[in-house]
Amino acid sequence: MTNFSKKFIIIVCLVLAVSGVQRAFAQKQASDSTKKSGRVIMSMNPENPDTVFTANAYFTVNLLSTFTTDRSGTLSYVITGPGGKKVKAESQHVKLAPTCPIGYPFSIPTLHSGTYKIGFTLSLSGYQDTISNTFIIKGDEARKDSVIVMTLSPHSSDGIFATNAAYTLGVSSTFPSAQKATLSYLVTTEAGKKVKADSIHVSIGTVGTANYDFNIPPVQPGFYKISFMVNTPDYTDTIRKAFGIKPQLVRSQHGKPADFEAFWQQAKTQLAQVKPEYKVTEIANCRDNRRVFEIEMKSLDGLLIRGFLTEPKSHIKGKKFAVLLGLPGYQVPLGPMYGTDPDIAIFTLNIRGSGYSRDVINVRRESYIVLNLEDKNRYVLRGAIMDCVRAVDFIYTRPELRHDNIIAAGGSLGGFLALATCGVDQRISFCSAANPILCDVRNLPHEVDWPLIDINLYIKTRPGLTMDKVMDNLDYFDGKNFASDIKCKTLVGMGMLDNIAPPDHVYAAYNELNTDKHIIIFRDLAHEIGKWYNVYEGRWMRDTFALF
Amino acid sequence: MRLLKTFTKTLLVTLTLFIGLQSRSFADGGFPVRPGRLLLAPSVSYFFANSAWDTTGTPAKRYPNNGKYNSVGVTFYGEYGISRDWAAVVSLPFVYNSFTQNVAPTSTISSGVTDLETGIRYYLANINYIYYFSLQGTAITPLYHNDPSLGYGEEGAELKLAVSGSGNMFDRSVYFNASDGFRQYFGTNGPWQNRYSATFGITLDPEFLNQVSVTGSGIFSQSTDKTFSPVLEANKDYSFFELSLSYGHTFTDEISLFATAGKFLTGYNTSAGTIFSLAFVYRLDYK
Numbered sequence: 001m002t003n004f005s006k007k008f009i010i011i012v013c014l015v016l017a018v019s020g021v022q023r024a025f026a027q028k029q030a031s032d033s034t035k036k037s038g039r040v041i042m043s044m045n046p047e048n049p050d051t052v053f054t055a056n057a058y059f060t061v062n063l064l065s066t067f068t069t070d071r072s073g074t075l076s077y078v079i080t081g082p083g084g085k086k087v088k089a090e091s092q093h094v095k096l097a098p099t100c101p102i103g104y105p106f107s108i109p110t111l112h113s114g115t116y117k118i119g120f121t122l123s124l125s126g127y128q129d130t131i132s133n134t135f136i137i138k139g140d141e142a143r144k145d146s147v148i149v150m151t152l153s154p155h156s157s158d159g160i161f162a163t164n165a166a167y168t169l170g171v172s173s174t175f176p177s178a179q180k181a182t183l184s185y186l187v188t189t190e191a192g193k194k195v196k197a198d199s200i201h202v203s204i205g206t207v208g209t210a211n212y213d214f215n216i217p218p219v220q221p222g223f224y225k226i227s228f229m230v231n232t233p234d235y236t237d238t239i240r241k242a243f244g245i246k247p248q249l250v251r252s253q254h255g256k257p258a259d260f261e262a263f264w265q266q267a268k269t270q271l272a273q274v275k276p277e278y279k280v281t282e283i284a285n286c287r288d289n290r291r292v293f294e295i296e297m298k299s300l301d302g303l304l305i306r307g308f309l310t311e312p313k314s315h316i317k318g319k320k321f322a323v324l325l326g327l328p329g330y331q332v333p334l335g336p337m338y339g340t341d342p343d344i345a346i347f348t349l350n351i352r353g354s355g356y357s358r359d360v361i362n363v364r365r366e367s368y369i370v371l372n373l374e375d376k377n378r379y380v381l382r383g384a385i386m387d388c389v390r391a392v393d394f395i396y397t398r399p400e401l402r403h404d405n406i407i408a409a410g411g412s413l414g415g416f417l418a419l420a421t422c423g424v425d426q427r428i429s430f431c432s433a434a435n436p437i438l439c440d441v442r443n444l445p446h447e448v449d450w451p452l453i454d455i456n457l458y459i460k461t462r463p464g465l466t467m468d469k470v471m472d473n474l475d476y477f478d479g480k481n482f483a484s485d486i487k488c489k490t491l492v493g494m495g496m497l498d499n500i501a502p503p504d505h506v507y508a509a510y511n512e513l514n515t516d517k518h519i520i521i522f523r524d525l526a527h528e529i530g531k532w533y534n535v536y537e538g539r540w541m542r543d544t545f546a547l548f
Numbered sequence: 549m550r551l552l553k554t555f556t557k558t559l560l561v562t563l564t565l566f567i568g569l570q571s572r573s574f575a576d577g578g579f580p581v582r583p584g585r586l587l588l589a590p591s592v593s594y595f596f597a598n599s600a601w602d603t604t605g606t607p608a609k610r611y612p613n614n615g616k617y618n619s620v621g622v623t624f625y626g627e628y629g630i631s632r633d634w635a636a637v638v639s640l641p642f643v644y645n646s647f648t649q650n651v652a653p654t655s656t657i658s659s660g661v662t663d664l665e666t667g668i669r670y671y672l673a674n675i676n677y678i679y680y681f682s683l684q685g686t687a688i689t690p691l692y693h694n695d696p697s698l699g700y701g702e703e704g705a706e707l708k709l710a711v712s713g714s715g716n717m718f719d720r721s722v723y724f725n726a727s728d729g730f731r732q733y734f735g736t737n738g739p740w741q742n743r744y745s746a747t748f749g750i751t752l753d754p755e756f757l758n759q760v761s762v763t764g765s766g767i768f769s770q771s772t773d774k775t776f777s778p779v780l781e782a783n784k785d786y787s788f789f790e791l792s793l794s795y796g797h798t799f800t801d802e803i804s805l806f807a808t809a810g811k812f813l814t815g816y817n818t819s820a821g822t823i824f825s826l827a828f829v830y831r832l833d834y835k
Contacts, residue, residue: 093754316833340755342801539677546632548582 038067040096040122042131045103050115052136057108061120061131065096072096073124075104080117087116094122100286111137146175148204148230152239159496159523165216165243169228171202172209179204181232185214188225190502191446195219204232221246223496223504241524242496244503252508254442256481263376263476264385264424271300271386278394280309288338289313295347297394300386305357307349307391308336311400320402321345322545323395325428327388327410327417328354330437331365343547345401349391351384351417369451370458374465376473381420385477388421392428404429405545409537411435411493412500412527416479419509422490423482430544431486432537434493434529435501439479439509442471447502480505483512489544490517493533495525577725577747578682578712580671581635584835587627589827595619597821600778601788601814608820613649617778617819620644625827632671637684639665645697647778658697662781664689667706679713688733699781702735706743721751739771739784749796759796763810766790776817788815792823804829 041064051057065071076091088109096102108118119132151170155161165187173179184199196217204210216226223244230237257263279296293309311321326348328334333355334348353361353368361380363371371380388408395401407430408418415436422431437451438444445452445467459465475481483490490513494506503521510519518540522530542548581587597617599608611617623641630636644659667686674680688704695701708729715722724747731741749761771784792810799805806827812820 319833320835536677543674543677546580546583546629548580548585548629 038065040065040067040071040124040127040129042120042122042129044120044131044133046135047133049134050136051133052138053108054138056110057116057118057135057137059106059108059118059120059133060103061106061122062101062103063094063096063122064101065098067096068098070095070097071124071127073122073127075120075122077106077108077118077120079108079111080119081111081114087111096124097286102287113137146173146235148173148175148179148181148232148235148237149209150228150230150237150239151209152228152241154241154243154523156243157523158521159242160244160247160521162246164218165224165226165245167214167216167226167228167241169212169214170209171204171212171230173204173206175204175206175235178206179232179235181230181235183212184229184231185216186227186229187216187219188227190223190225190504192225195224216243219245221249223247223250223502223507240497242503244496244507244521247503247507248511250504250507250511252440252443252480252512254440254475256478256484257475260476260481261485267300267382267386268389268424271389274298274300274302276390276393276397278397283308283336285310285336288340290338292336295394297390299352299390300383303352303357303361303383303387304359305350305352305387305390306355307347307394308334309345309347309398310336310338311345312342314342320400322405322541322547323347323401323407325349325388325391325395325406325408325421327351327408327414327421329411330413331355331368332414343542347391347395349388351387353380353384357387366454366457370454373455373458373470373473374462376476379473379477381477385417385420385424388417389425392421392425396427402545403427406430407432407541407545409433411529412437415493415501419479419486419490420477420482422488423485426487429488430541431488431490432493432541433479433490434533435495435498435527436479436492436506436509437501438474438477439483439501439505441474441478443505443508447505448500450500480509480512483509484514486513486515488515489540490515491533491537491540492517492519493522493529494519495522495528497524497526500527578680578710578727579725580632580680580682581627581629581669582833582835583629583631584833585629586830586832586834587625588830588832589625591621591623591625591825591827593619593621593623593823593825595621595780595821595823597778597812597819600776600819601816602776603774603785603817605816606814608815611649611778613651615647615649615778617645617647617821619646619780627669634671635669637665637667637669637686640691643698643781645779645781656697658695658779660695660698661691662699663704664691665706678715679711682710682712684708684710684729686729686731688731696777696782697779700733700735700738700784702733702738704731704733704738706731708743718750721756722749724748737771737773737784739769739773741767741769743767747794749794757798759798761794761796763792763794763808764789765792766815774817778819780819780821783818786816786818788812788818788820790823802831804831 043062045060072095074091075094079088081087115136117134119130121130149172153168155166181204182199182201187196188194225242228239276297281294283292283294285292290310290312295307295309297305299305322344324344324346326337326346331354334350337346337348350357372378395406396403406428408421408428409432410418411434415433416438418431418433419436422428455470492510494503496503520533599610601608621641621643625639627635627637641662643662647656648654665686665688667684669682669684672681672683686706690699690701692698706729708727710727712725726746728744731743733739745765747761747763749759752758766789768787773784777783790810790812792808794806794808796804796806808825810823
C-alpha cells in the first residue's frame with residue numbers, strides 16, 4: 001500500500017469518526033441482540049445540533065450496514081417547523097452492501113428563517129431506524145407579512161430570442177388594499193451597461209394575478225441581463241434574468257496568438273520527455289461491482305499527479321471499456337467515481353495543486369488560479385493541462401480500455417480543462433464542457449468578479465506586472481482559442497445567469513468550434529447545469545461510442 | 549465554491565448513472581444493435597384455437613365437429629451487431645401443429661421447420677438520441693416442400709421500418725417499439741402482407757430487473773386465394789389483431805426471460821386464438 005493510500009484511508013477514518021460513526025459503533029457493541037441480527041449504523045453530517053445555514057441546509061446521512069447481505073429500501077426525511085408542523089419531506093432509494101459505508105447527500109429546499117427539526121428514517125425490509133437533529137436557517141430578514149409576488153414568464157424556453165425579447169410579468173398582492181405600483185425593467189449588457197429601460201404604472205388589486213406583457217425593443221446580437229422591479233412606497237422587489245439575441249452571431253473581437261498551437265506543441269514535447277513512471281495500486285472496494293485503482297504518474301516538470309480509475313468487473317474475457325476522463329472543478333478533490341454502468345471505466349484526475357495532487361504545489365484556494373501567471377511557460381494551468389494529456393497517455397497504456405472511446409468531461413474549471421485537453425490532444429473522441437470558465441478572457445474584466453479579484457490582487461504583488469501582460473499570457477489559456485482546434489464531438493452546457501462563466505463568453509467559445517457540436521442552455525440557472533444535460537450527454541456519448 | 553464542488557461531483561456521478569434502457573428490451577425494435585453483440589433468443593410458444601373468423605369478420609364461430617387447433621412452436625431468433633449501423637438478423641421457427649375433431653379424420657398433425665428469415669438492419673437516424681429509427685430488409689426462405697400446413701412454400705421479401713424510444717414516465721423508465729413491414733411472397737397467389745407491431749414497456753424497479761409491456765400487433769394479408777384453413781400458416785387472405793401482455797425479468801446483464809400471453813381480438817378468415825410464449829434472451833458481447 002502506498003503512502004498515499006494510507007493517508008487516504010486515514011482521512012476516511014477521521015471523517016467517519018467526526019461524523020459519529022465511531023460513536024455508533026460503540027453503541028452497536030453494547031447491544032448483543034442487535035449484533036446478532038445485524039443493523040444499519042446511521043449518522044449525519046453535520047451532527048451538531050442547531051447548525052446555522054443561510055438559506056439551504058445540506059445534510060449527508062452516512063450508513064453502514066452490518067447485515068450479511070445486500071439490503072435496499074428507502075431513506076426519507078421529514079422537516080418540522082415551530083409547533084411541530086411538517087414543512088418538507090422527501091425520500092430516496094438506498095442500497096446497502098455489507099460493511100460498506102456509504103453517504104447519501106440531501107440538499108434541503110429553501111426554507112424561511114427559523115429553527116427546524118429534521119428526522120431521517122431508514123426503512124428496509126423488517127428494519128427501521130431514525131435519527132434526528134435541529135438546524136437553523138438565517139436567511140434574509142423576515143419579510144413583512146404582506147408581499148407582492150412577481151412571476152416572470154419569458155416567451156422562450158431557453159431565453160434565446162431571434163430579434164427582441166418578450167416577457168409576461170404576473171403580479172399578485174397579499175396587501176389588504178390595492179397598491180399603486182410601478183413595474184419597470186432594466187436591460188444591461190453583461191458588463192452592466194444600461195441598454196434599455198421602461199416602466200408602467202399599475203394598481204395591484206387584492207385578488208388574483210394581473211399579467212403584463214413586456215416586449216423589449218430590439219438590441220444587438222448578444223447576451224443581456226434584465227431586471228424586473230416592482231416599487232410601491234412601502235415595498236420593492238426585483239427579479240433578475242438574462243436573455244440572448246441571435247447568439248450564433250456572438251464572436252470575440254480578440255483573436256488567438258499566432259504561435260498558439262506551437263506553444264502547446266512545445267508543452268507536449270516537454271511532457272513527452274518526462275517518464276510517466278505509472279504506478280497502479282488496486283484498492284479494496286465493495287461498491288457497484290467495480291475494481292478501483294489508485295493511479296500515480298509523473299507529469300510536466302516531473303510533478304507527481306494522482307487519479308482514480310474504476311472499472312466494471314466483467315466476466316467477459318477481453319472486455320474493453322469506454323473511458324470517462326473526469327476533470328475537476330476549481331480545487332475540487334476527485335476521489336474514485338462509481339456507478340453501475342457496465343460499459344464505462346471512469347478515470348478521475350487530480351491535476352497538480354488540486355485534490356490529491358498537492359505534493360509540490362499546495363497553495364491557498366485563491367492563489368491557485370494566479371500561480372505563476374506572469375510567465376505563460378510557468379503558469380499553473382499549463383502544467384494542469386499537460387496533466388490531463390498525461391492522463392490520456394495513461395489510458396493508452398491500458399489494454400482493457402478503448403482508446404478510441406474516450407470522453408473528457410467536467411464542469412467549471414473542469415469544463416475549461418475538457419476544452420483545453422481536447423484542443424491539444426486529438427486522441428479524445430468526445431468533449432463535454434459544462435459552464436467552462438476562462439473563455440474569451442480579454443472580455444472578462446467588468447463582467448465577472450472571479451477570477452478577476454484574485455488576478456488584480458496578484459498584479460499588485462508583482463512589480464512590473466500589468467493586466468495587459470496578464471491578458472497576453474491568458475490568451476494561451478483561453479477556452480475559445482482551444483475550441484477552434486477541437487476535432488471531436490463537443491457538448492457544451494451553459495447557465496444563462498452564470499456570473500463565473502458568462503453566457504456571451506461561453507457562446508464565444510462555442511461558436512469557435514468547427515466540429516459536431518451542441519449546446520444546452522439553462523435559462524434560469526447560474527453556474528450549474530440541469531439534469532437534462534447529463535441525460536443528453538449520456539445518450540450522445542453512448543450513441544457515439546455505439547454503446548447501444 | 550460549495551456550489552462548484554457540488555456541481556462538479558453531481559455532473560460526474562449522474563453521467564455514469566445513465567444506462568440506456570434500450571439494451572434491456574427484447575429484439576425487433578428500432579434501436580441499433582451494439583457492434584460485436586450477439587443476441588440469441590430461443591423461445592417456445594403454444595397457440596390454441598377452437599374458433600375462427602370467416603371472411604365476413606366477427607363474430608368468431610366455433611370450429612365444426614368440436615374442432616381444436618393446437619400449435620407448439622420453437623423459434624431461434626438471433627441478431628448480431630456487425631458495425632455501428634448494420635446488424636444481421638436471423639429467425640428459424642419449428643412448429644408442431646395438430647387439428648383434432650370428433651369426425652374422421654379425428655386428428656391431423658404436421659410438424660417441421662417453416663420459413664427461415666434472414667435479414668439485415670440499418671440504423672437510419674435518431675431524434676435527440678431518444679427516438680431511434682431502423683430499416684430492415686428480410687429474405688424469407690421456405691425450408692420444406694409441398695406442405696401447406698407449414699407455410700406457403702414460397703420465397704418472399706420484407707422491408708420493415710421500426711422506431712423505438714425510451715424515457716421516463718410515472719417516475720419509471722419506459723420504452724416503446726413500433727414497426728411496420730411490407731412483405732411479398734413470390735409464388736402463385738403469393739400474398740402481400742402488412743405486418744405491424746407496437747409495444748409499450750415500463751420497468752418496475754430502478755435496477756431495470758423487472759418490466760411489463762403491452763403489445764398490439766397484427767397481420768393484414770391479401771391474396772386472390774381466399775381459402776380458409778384453421779392452420780394459421782396456410783391462409784393467404786386474412787387479417788387479425790392481437791393484444792399481448794409480457795413480463796420480463798433480467799437475471800444478469802446477459803440473461804433475461806420474457807413471458808407473454810396474447811389473444812387475437814379481431815380478424816377475418818383466420819383462427820381466433822390464444823397464445824402463450826416464453827423467450828430466453830442471451831446477450832453476448834464479443835467486443
